Amino acid sequence: MxxxxxxxxxxxxxxxxxxxxxxxxxxxxxxxxxxxxxxxxxxxxxxxxxxxxxxxxxxxxxxxxxxxxxxxxxxxxxxxxxxxxxxxxxxxxxxxxxxxxxxxxxxxxxxxxxxxxxxxxxxxxxxxxxxxxxxxxxxxxxxxxxxxxxxxxxxxxxxxxxxxxxxxxxxxxxxxxxxxLPFFGDVVGLLGAVSFWPLTVYFPVEMYIKQRRVPRGSTKWICLQTLSVSCLLISIAAAAGSIADVIDALKVYKPFSG
Incomplete structure (x- = not known):
């Protein structure tokens, strides 16, 4: 390093x-x-x-x-x-x-x-x-x-x-x-889980709705919002799992241990 x-x-x-x-x-x-x-x-x-x-x-x-x-x-x-x-x-x-x-x-x-x-x-x-x-x-x-x-x-x-x-x-x-940080994978997993929904799903979906002027309440709008909410739940679950892994790693944590 x-x-x-x-x-x-x-x-x-x-x-x-x-x-x-x-x-x-x-x-x-x-x-x-x-x-x-x-x-x-x-x-x-x-x-x-x-x-x-x-x-x-x-x-x-x-x-x-x-x-x-x-x-x-x-x-x-x-x-x-x-x-x-x-x-x-x-x-x-x-x-x-x-x-x-x-x-x-x-x-x-x-x-x-x-x-x-x-x-x-x-x-x-x-x-x-x-x-x-x-x-x-x-x-x-x-x-x-x-x-x-x-x-x-x-x-x-x-x-x-x-x-x-x-x-x-x-x-x-x-x-x-x-x-x-010796528990590299756990930290990367947490960062990935936290950033997945806003950067990969929410903002692109909202930009698409804005650019294409998708009517609020339309079938397409409902499908896009359902996708966004589903991915949010996945991100929350992934973040929870990553936090649990980080906590487990901290229990035996020794700085600069490799």
Missing amino acids: VLFGVVQILFSQIPDFDQIWWLSIVAAVMSFTYSSIGLSNILIEIQDTIKAPPPSESKVVQKATRLSVATTTIFYMLCGCMGYAAFGDKAPDNLLTGFGFYEPFRLLDIVNIAIVVHLVGAYQVFCQPIFAFVERRAATAWPDSAFICRELRVGPFALSVFRLTWRSAFVCLTTFVAML
């Missing part, structure tokens, strides 16, 4: 790192690599990147969105349902090594390398908007400050004292928190 944090400090100095065109391709290849290796353990993740021609961009994006949502829904539902049918609530966080088997070693090493490479890029994709937001606000608040606004370009790096200080501090903080 320390090495991961060091790498992120380096990459964080590259402005708009999340906009690099080949980043999504690398992430997709890495996802396919470790997902394919874990297929005998029904651990599947598919990501796709489509470069659409400008004239038909809207149609291509709509088609890609429908295809990606349908694909991920089918695969994740299969993984969840079949995984629970096979292992029940004893399913480990790591389906590859959770049962005490660590062979073949080289195959597991390939999986871990793919995951690390994927997460290196994913970290920047999520953090770069935060970096940009804070730096824009700081530049607006203190436009004459050399500490904030003065910049030195060295290849792809845009170096400034403020960026180096604040981004490095942010990465160090997140790395410290990651090292402090």
